[in-house]
Amino acid sequence: MPPVTPDADADAVVVGSGPGGATAADVLTAAGWDVVVLEKGPNRLLELEAPYALKGDLSNDEIKLWFRWFLGPDPLLEPRTYRRTEADGDHLLVGEVNNLPSGVGGGAIHADAKMPRFREDDFRPLSRWGPMEGAALADWPVGYDELEAYYAEAEVLVGVEGEVGANPYASWRSSPFPMPPGPDMYGAVVSAAAAERLGYHPYRAPTAINTVAYDGRPACTNCGFCGGYGCPIGAKGDPLGPLRRALGTGRCHLRPRSTVTEIVLDGTGRRARGVRYLDEAGVLHEVTARHVVLAGGAFETPRLLLRNGLANSSGLVGRNLTFHFQTFVAGGFPFRLHPHRGRVVTHLHDDLLVPTEADLSAARAAGLPWIRGGVVEHGAGPGPVMEALAYPPGPVHNQLMRESVARDRLWVFTMQGEDMPQPTNRVDLDPVVRDVHGLPAGRVTYQPHGHETFASAHWAPALESVLREAGATWTDVSTSPPPDPARAGPLGVAPVSRHVMGTCRMGVDPATSVVDPLGRFHDVENMVCADSSVFVTSTGYNPTLTIVALALRACRHLVGDPLPPTGPAGGLSPGAGPGSSRR
Amino acid sequence: MARPPFLTPREHAVVAAACDRLIPPEENSPGAAAAGAADYIDGLLGAFLVDPPRVWAGGPFSGRGGGEASFHRFLPLSPLEELAWRTRIEGSRGRPEREWNGPVVGLQERYREGLAALGDDFAGMAAEEQDRRLDGAGDFARLLYQHACEATYGAPEYGGNRDLAGWRAIDFPGDVLPRGWTDAEVRDP
Numbered sequence: 056m057p058p059v060t061p062d063a064d065a066d067a068v069v070v071g072s073g074p075g076g077a078t079a080a081d082v083l084t085a086a087g088w089d090v091v092v093l094e095k096g097p098n099r100l101l102e103l104e105a106p107y108a109l110k111g112d113l114s115n116d117e118i119k120l121w122f123r124w125f126l127g128p129d130p131l132l133e134p135r136t137y138r139r140t141e142a143d144g145d146h147l148l149v150g151e152v153n154n155l156p157s158g159v160g161g162g163a164i165h166a167d168a169k170m171p172r173f174r175e176d177d178f179r180p181l182s183r184w185g186p187m188e189g190a191a192l193a194d195w196p197v198g199y200d201e202l203e204a205y206y207a208e209a210e211v212l213v214g215v216e217g218e219v220g221a222n223p224y225a226s227w228r229s230s231p232f233p234m235p236p237g238p239d240m241y242g243a244v245v246s247a248a249a250a251e252r253l254g255y256h257p258y259r260a261p262t263a264i265n266t267v268a269y270d271g272r273p274a275c276t277n278c279g280f281c282g283g284y285g286c287p288i289g290a291k292g293d294p295l296g297p298l299r300r301a302l303g304t305g306r307c308h309l310r311p312r313s314t315v316t317e318i319v320l321d322g323t324g325r326r327a328r329g330v331r332y333l334d335e336a337g338v339l340h341e342v343t344a345r346h347v348v349l350a351g352g353a354f355e356t357p358r359l360l361l362r363n364g365l366a367n368s369s370g371l372v373g374r375n376l377t378f379h380f381q382t383f384v385a386g387g388f389p390f391r392l393h394p395h396r397g398r399v400v401t402h403l404h405d406d407l408l409v410p411t412e413a414d415l416s417a418a419r420a421a422g423l424p425w426i427r428g429g430v431v432e433h434g435a436g437p438g439p440v441m442e443a444l445a446y447p448p449g450p451v452h453n454q455l456m457r458e459s460v461a462r463d464r465l466w467v468f469t470m471q472g473e474d475m476p477q478p479t480n481r482v483d484l485d486p487v488v489r490d491v492h493g494l495p496a497g498r499v500t501y502q503p504h505g506h507e508t509f510a511s512a513h514w515a516p517a518l519e520s521v522l523r524e525a526g527a528t529w530t531d532v533s534t535s536p537p538p539d540p541a542r543a544g545p546l547g548v549a550p551v552s553r554h555v556m557g558t559c560r561m562g563v564d565p566a567t568s569v570v571d572p573l574g575r576f577h578d579v580e581n582m583v584c585a586d587s588s589v590f591v592t593s594t595g596y597n598p599t600l601t602i603v604a605l606a607l608r609a610c611r612h613l614v615g616d617p618l619p620p621t622g623p624a625g626g627l628s629p630g631a632g633p634g635s636s637r638r
Numbered sequence: 639m640a641r642p643p644f645l646t647p648r649e650h651a652v653v654a655a656a657c658d659r660l661i662p663p664e665e666n667s668p669g670a671a672a673a674g675a676a677d678y679i680d681g682l683l684g685a686f687l688v689d690p691p692r693v694w695a696g697g698p699f700s701g702r703g704g705g706e707a708s709f710h711r712f713l714p715l716s717p718l719e720e721l722a723w724r725t726r727i728e729g730s731r732g733r734p735e736r737e738w739n740g741p742v743v744g745l746q747e748r749y750r751e752g753l754a755a756l757g758d759d760f761a762g763m764a765a766e767e768q769d770r771r772l773d774g775a776g777d778f779a780r781l782l783y784q785h786a787c788e789a790t791y792g793a794p795e796y797g798g799n800r801d802l803a804g805w806r807a808i809d810f811p812g813d814v815l816p817r818g819w820t821d822a823e824v825r826d827p
Contacts, residue, residue, distance in 0.1 A: 097716060112713060114697030115813035118792040125694055131722045134739065149739075238821035276818025278703075287698035287815055312716065335718055390827075395811065397824040439810050443787035448660035448779075449769075453667040456791075456808045463809075489738050491718060 059331060060340045063308060065091045067613075068330050068344040070315045070359070073161020074213075074599050075585035076350030077294030078606040080301035080309075081212065083348075086614035090301070091308045091342050093332050095355075096127050096158030098311035099285060100295065107299045113164075113285035117438040120284050126156035126165055132491040133157065135354070137549040139502040139540070140479070147540065149488055152499050152549045153378065155352060159311050160285070162352060162553060163293040163599060167282035167399045168263040170215045170293075170600040171430060172206050174226045174408075175199040177594040184425045190475035190504055191375050195591045196563050196572035197608075199226050204618035205604035205611075210261075212300075213603060214269045214292035217261035224256065224405040229621035237266035237275060240397035242466045243433045245388075247402045249525035250433075257404040257433065261600075264398055265290045272296070279395035280438075293599065313340075314492060318347060318363050318582070327582045333492055346613065350585040350606070357482045357558040357588060358497040366559075366578040371569050373482040375560055376499065377593035378552035379429055380472035380507035381535045384518040385436070386527030388464045394435030395463075402433040407470060407514050408595045417513055426510040429471035429595025431518065436465040445545060466527070468518045471554065472511055473595040475504035482558050501550060503536065554598050559588035574609035583609050644684030644746065650676045652753050655761040657786040659768050660779075668803035670786040678789030678798035683746050685727055690714040693723050695795045703814035709795040745781075752778030 066088035069076045076092060083090045099112045119125045127133070135153070136146035155162035176183045178195040186192055207230045210217075217232035236259040239247075247257035264275045264286075275290040289295055301307035310332075317331040319341065329343035349356045357373035360366050407428030410418070418426040436442070442462040446455045458464065480502070484495040511534050519530040533544055540548040562568025565577035570589050576582045585606035587598050611617050645653060654671040657679075663669025685691040694713045701707025715723060721736065729744025730736035755778070756771050757763075763771070772779050789798025791805065793813065799805060805812045 097719075109698070111698045111708070112694075112696070114695065114699070114709060115815055116695050116697070116709065116793045118788050118796055119694050122788055122792075123694060129719070129722045131725055131739075131742070132718055238824040240824055241827055244825065276816060277821070277824045278813070278815045278818045280813065280815075312718075335716055393823075396819040439791035439805070439808060440788050443661075443791050444784060448783050448786075450662060450664075452661050453664055453807070457666065459808060491721070491738055493738060 058339070060338055062340040062342045063091050065089045065308070065342060065344040067346040067348055068093065068342045069348040069350055070330060071161060071350035071352060071355065071586065072159050072294070072298065072309060073350060073352060073586070074163045074294050074602045075587070075606040076161065076348070077297040077301065078212070078603050079348045079350060079585045079610045080307050081297035082607060082610035083614060084301045084304040084306040086616060087306070088614065089306050091310065091344065093313040093315050093330065093342070094159050094309065094311045095314040096156070096311065098159040099126065100159045100164065101298065103302065103309055105303065107302050109287070109289050113287045115278060115280035115284060115287060117440045121438065121441060126158055126285065128154055128157040130154070134488050134490065134496050136485045136488050136496055136498040138498070138500050140500065145486055146488070146498060148548050153354060153551070153553060153555050155354070155553045155555065159309065160294050160298070163291070164285040165283055165553070166599065168291050168293060168599070169400060169403070169432065169597045170210070170213070170261045170263045171403065171596045172226065172261070173199065173594050173596050173601055174224060177592070177596065180592050184427070187424060187475055187504070187506060189477060190506065191478050192476065193562065193567070193591050196561055201620070202604055202608065203227070203229055204621040205607045206600065207621065208607055208618060209600055209603040213263045213294070213296055214265055214272070215261050215263050215600070216266045218259045221258035222256065222405060224409055227623040229624050232261065234266050234269055237262070237264065237398060237401065238277065240394070240401045240435065242392035242394055242435060243402040245392070246433045246466055246468070246521065246525045250404055250521050253521055253524055255404045255406045255521065257402045260401055260403045260432070262398060263292045265292065270296045271299075275398060277397050279397060279399070281399040293603065315359060316492070316494065318359070318365055320579070325578070326580050345581065347582040348585050348610070349582065352586050353555040353558045353588040353590070354482055354497055356584060356586055358484065360559070361484055362494065366569060366576045366582070368578050369566055369569055371478075371560060371567070373558050374478045374480070375476035375557045376480045376482055376501060376555070377474040377476055377557040377590070378501070378550045379554045379593060379595065380474050380503050380511060381550070381552050382470040382472055382511040382515055383533045383535070384468040384470070384515055384522065385531045386466050386519070386522030386525065387460055387529045388466065388527055390526070391459070391463045392466055393463065394465070400432045400434040404431050407431060408473070414513065418509065421509050423506055423509055426506060426513060427473045427595060428510050428514045429473055430597065432469040432471070434467050434469060436462050436467050438462070466522065466525070468522065470511070470514060470518065471595050471597065472507050474593040475506050476557055476560070476592055477504055499549065501536070508538070554593070556587040556590040556593050556598055559584050560591050561589040562591070573612045574605065583613060585609055642684065642687045643680050644687065645676070645680045648758055649749070649753050650680060651761040652756055652758070653679055653782070655768065656756060656772060656782055657789070659765065659772055660783045660786050661790055667807045670790050672800065673790040673804045674798040674800040675786045675789040678796050679749070679785050681797040682785070683727060683749055686724060691720070691723065692796070695793060699815055700793065700795070700813050702812055703817040705816045709793055748778060748781060752781070
């Protein structure tokens, strides 16, 4: 055991600086707390001295961002492993598994920043839809009505553009979006019109990208590099806004390249005294703190807890891991769509989260009690290097690139399919593979429930029909993970979804949950979880806004300043429900 | 190129010739060699022959869409990042500090062996013979293709996409910040 260098004594130490950790730092420092934020990855985002300018290291460079792990984690330094079931042995794959960025800002940096709220039904799947064999379904211990105030605050703090009333399935709101929507991408205009003609209800995606100058950051200039890239001009609000505010108090001490190895308990064994972390030189430091906030994400948080053998009296740490079961429906068009102009995804539709009687009949015929799909993103395809790799080498390469079958003439629906929580799907510690610090690598054991694969197969043809209605001359369906790893496409064997959830689920009963309804660990009194580990179910929506809202709620309760309940504001009543039935 | 090369002149010629079979030159398409694929690959294999190493181009702007050009100023690596990239490029070479998960075969070794297998005389062979040898090259041919694609269609600061030939051939405007696109350009057909 190396010597330990005493570091700070803080009111709170926050592990991770992504959407949850940044939000925690924002709330806690605003309440006057001294906060140390430990981030294992590098800082590509902002200077740590006032006025917290952008570092300028992010760029629209496909090589750096897509092929050289600039946002990390580097699969050599921090390998992760994957297997479908125990029958695969120790692991099927070593390297890159669900690689959300590792660095200041966490997973929010790379995203195209879609920020839908969940709906009322999403928090009560068991009572609304009923049990599903093989799935550990449960209602959330918090509902939409209680969370609404925090959703509203989250939208202001990260800066969300959107359009009230556009989505007939949306739940009620207490306030409008802080920014109007940005320009519609041409491809989305085409696909959304076709979706409407077939009875669906596309709407402008709520997105944490500035459409006007907001919070001291500029409006987006529609550069076309969004998903997979950090924003070089700071037009994405999450988590830049919250981090700048926290740093601006002078009470936030953000330490990049600081890997937490241990949560140190006091003599009672029920309270944390602080954490230990390794800096890049391998020096071990200890931060003592009155409170510990875990926000390393639903992969790293359980990895840390399992390594420490902590907070796991339920045996559920790492279990009920969910992703979104992603279905990609691509359409090839006889005309160019210029997908490189705009914010990558500007439209969504929610119809497949609300099954029709016909959908439910089909599910029952397949032996499932019900199915739900996921939000459908109307989006652009890849950049030109990724496009080129999709084509074979040789004489046909040039022709395909010039015609741009898989980029400039391609439009893609991504369905973020609801993924059933299954105790066997989990993050645990790989028995063999180590990270560069010698710590056991995290391992994903995951295979989809029959619900996801059926829902995907059920709705993919409908999405193909929309693309054909829009003018596509061919369509193609793929999923991640693939049905057969032996025939995996370019997306590989493991799920590529960066939506990672559910490994420390929240609940009232310590026997069936890891944290309480306010994110406090049942087993460690002064430790809170502020990331997507606490999600009880995955729903079919992008998780980030809900991560921020739950972190706001957990931390506002921690400092004794919860938000008062809200109600629907005039003119912002719930979506009227879909007006027409779809074919 | 100004930096010292990793590839020998003969290896450089084999890389160029092989990449040209994968992304061949023809009317309106430069082919990987003319786009600078061999220089791109040499830049990666010899990344640590210059300081800062040629791993990550700088930011935020290239200058092609306005603003001050900064892609050409490569970013320094932290000690752990240097460890990762030296291990990836040079291989672990039996050094314990590079073998936390066992030995790693580096890109340099894969290229040295792969190019030797294609043959010193590769560049002078007829196209059919070159294709036959590439067909037999397995994983190395896939590695070459990946790098040829990165070189031809990636940012030119890495040594490929010379004079933006790769982007011009496919009518791709490349990085456009800070100018970006107007709202009208985003919406319009």
